[in-house]
Amino acid sequence: MIKLKSFFFLFSAVFFLSNHGFCHAQQGSVTVNQDAEIDQLLELKKDLNKDKKNYKIQIFNGSHSGALKAQEDFKKAFRDWSIDMEYETPNYKIWVGDFSTRLEADRALIEVKKEFANAFIFKPKRDKKEKQR
Numbered sequence: 001m002i003k004l005k006s007f008f009f010l011f012s013a014v015f016f017l018s019n020h021g022f023c024h025a026q027q028g029s030v031t032v033n034q035d036a037e038i039d040q041l042l043e044l045k046k047d048l049n050k051d052k053k054n055y056k057i058q059i060f061n062g063s064h065s066g067a068l069k070a071q072e073d074f075k076k077a078f079r080d081w082s083i084d085m086e087y088e089t090p091n092y093k094i095w096v097g098d099f100s101t102r103l104e105a106d107r108a109l110i111e112v113k114k115e116f117a118n119a120f121i122f123k124p125k126r127d128k129k130e131k132q133r
Contacts, residue, residue, distance in 0.1 A: 055105035056084075056124055059116040060094040067092035070116070077115045095124070 060070035099105035
């Protein structure tokens with residue numbers, strides 16, 4: 001008897017809510033009012049970031065002779081890419097490429113891993129040009 005009363009109550013509640021518009025979808029529109037200069041600022045930001053390279057691929061970390069070998073092997077396999085040798089005590093690192101987006105770096109990493117299985121993507125803390133200042 002209690003189950004029947006519970007069912008009847010639940011059925012009545014659903015019927016009541018659906019007949020009073022609580023279960024119907026609503027339609028509407030949104031209007032965005034923004035200053036025209038916002039678009040200009042966004043374009044300016046895109047232009048500033050266009051030349052900024054955010055990602056590199058590291059292919060080697062170890063001894064100086066190993067770094068030289070990795071650098072030579074990379075030049076043979078990938079002729080058009082930039083190569084940097086960095087020294088962070090006590091290891092030498094070989095960094096390749098300058099990629100603007102993570103997607104661009106991911107695509108390059110697929111190719112690089114065919115020759116250098118331990119390669120990985122990273123964001124340098126600061127650019128070489130900044131180090132020289």
